Amino acid sequence: xxxxxxxxxxxxxxxxxxxxxxxxxxxxxxxxxxxxxxxxxxxxxxxxxxxxxxxxxxxxxxxxxxxxxxxxxxxxxxxxxxxxxxxxxxxxxxxxxxxxxxxxxxxxxxxxxxxxxxxxxxxxxxxxxxxxxxxxxxxxxxxxxxxxxxxxxxxxxxxxxxxxxxxxxxxxxxxxxxxxxxxxxxxxxxxxxxxxxxxxxxxxxxxxxxxxxxxxxxxxxxxxxxxxxxxxxxxxxxxxxxxxxxxxxxxxxxx
Amino acid sequence: xxxxxxxxxxxxxxxxxxxxxxxxxxxxxxxxxxxxxxxxxxxxxxxxxxxxxxxxxxxxxxxxxxxxxxxxxxxxxxxxxxxxxxxxxxxxxxxxxxxxxxxxxxxxxxxxxxxxxxxxxxxxxxxxxxxxxxxxxxxxxxxxxxxxxxxxxxxxxxxxxxxxxxxxx
Numbered sequence: 011x012x013x014x015x016x017x018x019x020x021x022x023x024x025x026x027x028x029x030x031x032x033x034x035x036x037x038x039x040x041x042x043x044x045x046x047x048x049x050x051x052x053x054x055x056x057x058x059x060x061x062x063x064x065x066x067x068x069x070x071x072x073x074x075x076x077x078x079x080x081x082x083x084x085x086x087x088x089x090x091x092x093x094x095x096x097x098x099x100x101x102x103x104x105x106x107x108x109x110x111x112x113x114x115x116x117x118x119x120x121x122x123x124x125x126x127x128x129x130x131x132x133x134x135x136x137x138x139x140x141x142x143x144x145x146x147x148x149x150x151x152x153x154x155x156x157x158x159x160x161x162x163x164x165x166x167x168x169x170x171x172x173x174x175x176x177x178x179x180x181x182x183x184x185x186x187x188x189x190x191x192x193x194x195x196x197x198x199x200x201x202x203x204x205x206x207x208x209x210x211x212x213x214x215x216x217x218x219x220x221x222x223x224x225x226x227x228x229x230x231x232x233x234x235x236x237x238x239x240x241x242x243x244x245x246x247x248x249x250x251x252x253x254x255x256x257x258x259x260x261x262x263x264x265x
Numbered sequence: 266x267x268x269x270x271x272x273x274x275x276x277x278x279x280x281x282x283x284x285x286x287x288x289x290x291x292x293x294x295x296x297x298x299x300x301x302x303x304x305x306x307x308x309x310x311x312x313x314x315x316x317x318x319x320x321x322x323x324x325x326x327x328x329x330x331x332x333x334x335x336x337x338x339x340x341x342x343x344x345x346x347x348x349x350x351x352x353x354x355x356x357x358x359x360x361x362x363x364x365x366x367x368x369x370x371x372x373x374x375x376x377x378x379x380x381x382x383x384x385x386x387x388x389x390x391x392x393x394x395x396x397x398x399x400x401x402x403x404x405x406x407x408x409x410x411x412x413x414x415x416x417x418x419x420x421x422x423x424x425x426x427x428x429x430x431x432x433x434x
Contacts, residue, residue: 049316
């Protein structure tokens with residue numbers, strides 16, 4: 011049986027619960043993406059760079075390379091995870107691996123010796139989920155044979171204040187959810203041929219769809235320097251979203 | 266992924282033409298050759314990555330397109346970096362990490378127009394599938410791959426007459 015599952019996730023730190031302010035949030039500095047540091051990847055990635063280390067997933071493992079000397083990666087650790095691992099995402103000292111039996115969460119403060127924190131398993135099959143700090147948003151997308159089984163196509167909101175015991179807050183049905191991006195109170199969710207949905211997440215218990223982009227296929231998004239970079243089958247699109255109700259298309263490169 | 270290729274034997278002489286896929290071959294010598302080429306069209310859209318003024322657009326199994334995004338109102342295609350079998354990249358400083366077939370490569374991009382392989386870690390991944398198109402429905406017809414013609418860098422839609430190969434469970 012072959013199953014194709016797109017999962018993606020994005021994390022919101024210290025947002026809902028003011029008491030939950032974490033030192034991790036300081037690592038989301040504006041300098042990310044430039045100079046000697048790492049760049050910015052999308053939520054569908056199988057590579058992530060954190061703390062001078064490259065974390066990547068192959069078919070079954072998480073591999074960790076020290077890249078203090080960029081040109082000479084040195085493997086410092088590896089971890090057998092599970093079949094069907096799909097994405098890897100880091101935020102601060104936490105690493106999230108999405109697999110088709112859920113999400114594995116690790117503490118990567120010491121990259122050479124990472125610590126297992128928890129495994130979030132959703133009730134359905136084909137449904138990886140993940141998160142960090144206080145709230146995580148995760149898209150579950152089941153395609154191909156998964157769809158006729160019990161495939162989930164939904165957005166999950168997860169309380170992760172207790173990182174060793176993540177709790178689902180709510181789920182929203184979606185058409186074809188894929189990559190996500192987050193900026194302040196706005197969550198951007200790629201929804202395949204249905205375009206992009208934008209939610210006000212001020213109340214994580216009741217997300218409010220405030221805007222969207224229709225007419226294009228949306229696969230993944232990166233929010234950076236106040237510009238929304240969107241990619242899909244049709245092309246690469248950049249938007250200014252200062253006015254969230256009326257996004258301004260800055261440019262496109264059509265494929 | 267347990268997909269088996271069935272060989273079908275047609276006893277009749279009637280031509281049976283169906284929509285399917287045919288392999289695109291590349292020379293074996295290019296499989297692990299990282300090089301810059303002129304900008305080109307995106308074949309199969311992959312992931313995106315941002316670094317400094319650049320946007321990198323993955324082209325599944327082929328490499329990455331580099332866009333100069335100094336002015337987001339006027340992004341300019343700069344070049345294409347050929348990295349066969351590629352799905353993911355990440356960049357720290359001036360070094361891009363990329364999966365290239367079964368290897369992980371480190372590519373110096375301090376001169377973006379002249380990306381240069383500086384390191385290669387072999388056998389990080391399973392060897393890529395060379396035998397059938399991925400992400401297609403079961404029962405899809407395709408032209409059987411012929412290793413004599415090089416390695417399969419991708420599959421494109423094509424009309425297949427009397428298909429010898431079908432995807433299945």
